[in-house]
Amino acid sequence: MKSPIFICLALFLLSSSLCMSEVDFEREVRPILINHCINCHGGIKAKAGLNFTNKATVFSRLDSGEIPVIANHSDKSELIHRIVSTEESEQMPPDKSLNQKEINTLKAWISEGAKWPKHWSYSTLHGKTEMGATIDQIIAFKLKEIGLNQNKIANKRTLIRRLSLDLIGLPPSKIEINNFLNNRSKHAYKELVQRLMESKHFGERWGRHWLDSARYADSDGYEKDNTRPNAWIWRSWVIKSINNDMPFDQFTAQQISGDLEKNTKPNQVLATAFHRQTLYNREGGVDPEEDRTKRTIDRANTTALVWLGLTLECAQCHDHPYDPLTQKEFYEFYSFFNNMTESEMDYKSEFSEKKTKVRVIREKKRETFIFRRGDFLQPVKNVKISQKVPNYLTQINSNKPSEWNRSDLGNWLVNAQNPLSARVFVNDVWTKLFGTSLVQIKSDFGTRSKPPIQLHLLDHLAEKIIDFNWSRKKIIEYIVNSNTYKQSSERTEEADKKDLQNNYYHRQNRFRVEGEIIRDIFLSSSGLIKHKIGGPSVFPPVPDGVAEQSFAGNFKWKTSKGDDRYRRGMYTFFKRTAPDPNLITFDCPDANVSITRRNISNNPIIALATLGNEVFHEAAQALAKRIVETQLNSVDEKRIVEAFILCTSRMPEPYEIDEVMALLKKSRDYYSENVEEAKKMIGIHSIDNFKPSDLAPWVSVSRIILNLDETITRE
């Protein structure tokens, strides 16, 4: 691969790291400061006035009269003096944890001029896209560092299943698989991507990711946990907006400040319900102002986390310990949200034909104060707080008067000049498509975060999303068309030795799908699923006693009848204090806090659920019926093949067929002797003129194929 572009890219990357042996502050110096110094000399705990999250204090004279760092003069810098000192009283860090290499790095850094660029996540983007590089080139270049190559492109069956699960959250049908296999055109894959992007299920899949961030639920939370009967209307808006590929900047602005737009339309006001997803405490003795304050703080923190990848909450009570954020700045940011009021709007439009009330946000001016130690009863009345974004983040020059309003916030959050939100957004998209984040600690972009191994890739994607005018679909399309995405997820011991965590993306990752998608796969494979995009939440069967968990048993679960029993997992009614165990068991968020990345657990409770739960067992019954009916006069092997394709999108190997045949035989032996048990085993999914004792063995087999690791894993 010696294209001019590649050489150009190589030169660029080299110039920024390898060629010049200069110490790289982000890669080499900042990690030392973060690991060894910042706990005492950072943010609020700026011992002796030295604060490594505040550049100024590092280069200026402290109260003691010393200057920590004097550029080009490591011998005169107090920092060096302290770290090499053997005097117990002045030695730093006190636990003597710096090794010689780290000391040399710090010395060299100062001698070379002590360059201190902006933190990687806040720094401006450098125009790398113009280099014309691609994802694969950037990845390949990094892979050279560790002497690994990427895996081969995965086979077509894996590809279509991976793409389907990632883009629409449903396994491909048999016809879709065959069409893709038979399409020999070199554009077959691209066409598949196009088709999935245009599917209405795309909005469901990517909308659900957004609901995680929004902590969406159908009830208030806390003790009373009252039902929110119309919460789903906003969910329908999310699905539709994502299906229409509403650019992320608009998508953001409408949710932050849709109510303030000129000639605002009902759907723009509806969008603000993002911030009506907070919990609401209606316990008898609650101070309403205290709870409003809590909700407001939650809104400020959620906004920072979701759009900026920052955890601001420490600054509610005091200056931030790690980020250069003062308590005052926190309350300046908070004041945008403090000027919100919760309101009900009469809504009658595309998502609800009947006139109904929806919960939205409106503007209401309030005076904001800093709360001493975060206590709303202790406002600091003599400090004026106006709506502002934190100083250390990129400011945008606007012709506006000094005071911002909430619309300005919405526009600032997602803006070509705000590199942070671009990075956060593309990292989020990447995480959904690879199972791992480009940023090392989940989604932390704060000052303590170390520069990611794939910083160039992250910045490249951030540039791209701006180039694509914040089109979610375009950035997804761009990523899934890369070989990095398309490669196989197989592991080898040799590659694991060099890159165990797959930080270099020498392979794709394989990971279990989310709880809703497990349900969707079971229902799709068995043919039970009933599709309807959007609409009110539904009540699939849950075990007895789940609803009673709610406070004083004040909630009843009325199991849906008809099609609504078989809707996609994302439409299941979410009661915060008594959620459906089929969601929670599989790490679906409890909707009490904003989640930007889910855990993926693997435990026996999960196994019990997919083996024994009513919903999953019914899928096994329906799958048995389906494979028998579609292969009515076929040999057993054909039915087994059918089941494999429906569950895993691939053909079984002869060995696998033999294994299943053995189970089938044992099952037949049993049910031929136990006809009554056979009737129970097939439930309502019988076939006319087909003996239960002949069908039940297929249920026994189907449940095992549905329980394969592969069935609930995206390869």
Place this chain on the structure above:
Amino acid sequence: MQENLRRDFLTSSASGIGGIALSHLLSQEIFAETNPNKSPHFSPKAKNCIFIFMAGAPSQLDLFDYKPKLNELDGKKMNSELLKGKRFAFLQKDSAVLMGSPRKFSQHGQSGMWFSDLVPNLAKCSDDLCMIRSMHTDQFNHHPGQLQMQCGEAKFGIPSTGSWINYGLGSENQNLPGYIVLTAGRGSSGGATLWQNGFLPSNYAGVQFRNGNSPLLNLTNPRGLPVELQRSGLETLRNLNQKHFSRTQDPEIISRIENYELAFRMQSAAPELVDLSNENSKTLDNYGVNRNLPKEGGGRGKGNGNTYADFSRNCLLARRMVERGVRFVNIIHASWDHHSNLDPEISFNARMSDQPISALINDLKERGLLDETLVVWAGEFGRTPLGENRPGRKANTGRDHHPNAFTILMAGGGVRGGLTYGSTDEIGWNPEENPVHVNDFQATLLHLFGLDHEKLTYNHAGTEKRLTSITRKSRVITDILA
């Protein structure tokens, strides 16, 4: 997948996966951060915990904290200085008057610990009990208060104490969950958030046991599926999954195989656990498992079904769980929120809980399990010395929420028995001697398990999180250690 969990399963599994490189598996850390040192920080006293959570906030003034002066001042206004800046859920400050307790208090055991006549059986255990009368918390509403007691802070999305301990120490029984929740009566304010795993993997969430013979969700086979076909099916599943492992080399598959085996073992271990047929009638009677619900009284304490029998059974089950190595058992009973009708309703609840809890402590002791089992009795806060005077009420018959001072009990697990720790002022308004914040209690609890509350941390969103609040300096109450 969680390395420690995988190690637990792999090393415990007799079936084994044969030649698959174990060391290779153990070196994986793919999706979740793990606790690298799954062992105590120092030598532990306690191995298991039974946390009896009296949600709703029982009145310490009618159970444990004897205040003769309060009885004397009954009907009088209190020192308004003490009321400054205080907030209440319902109480009207200006007209509120103090309310004495109608209960009779007496001293018990070698140490002369005070108990009211509501808990005669607990009183007999006094030499094994450590009573802390100087507890205080930051929250005065139920759900936030319950979260603070169970999870350290009044926040969602953070792990509960049981999750932290299992995260720190792992499970001792491979066939049962390490953290089990038992409830009787009404649902609590906090619901499932009281056993939340927060940002820890869901393996560490509390698993709620249900009443009846099938205590775990989805424990029984589907109707019509005999155990032998479950077994055969799992053999097939194992072979197919193993085949796929050979293609992908993904250790997560091995984990899944093990988890299916564990699920199968749970299918027999859990019913065995809740099957009381091997318990003799004396034990059943001691706990009161066959008690009838009293015909009179109860109010909100009554709940659904026979709360008396359910609570007794839960106490007995808790013993059976710790016998089998379940690390943390949370017994929740929620209906202690006595804003009115205090005397009859707390009597009802006390009668429900007094006998089985004391039976549990005695039983653990007789079996030599009390030394390594910490038993805790606690609510989320206390109740006011002032009578609750909601507008429109004729008489004060209840008490409002009181975060400033309340009482909890501990027994076993390395706690000093026969010790009354801390005290409150003459009317029980504020702690006087040795105040203990909820976080101090939690730091002490972890300490008993050999865990340093500042070291048992988990990196979440770039910050090292722990059970106790990071902004507060919490202390281990060394005075109460045996």
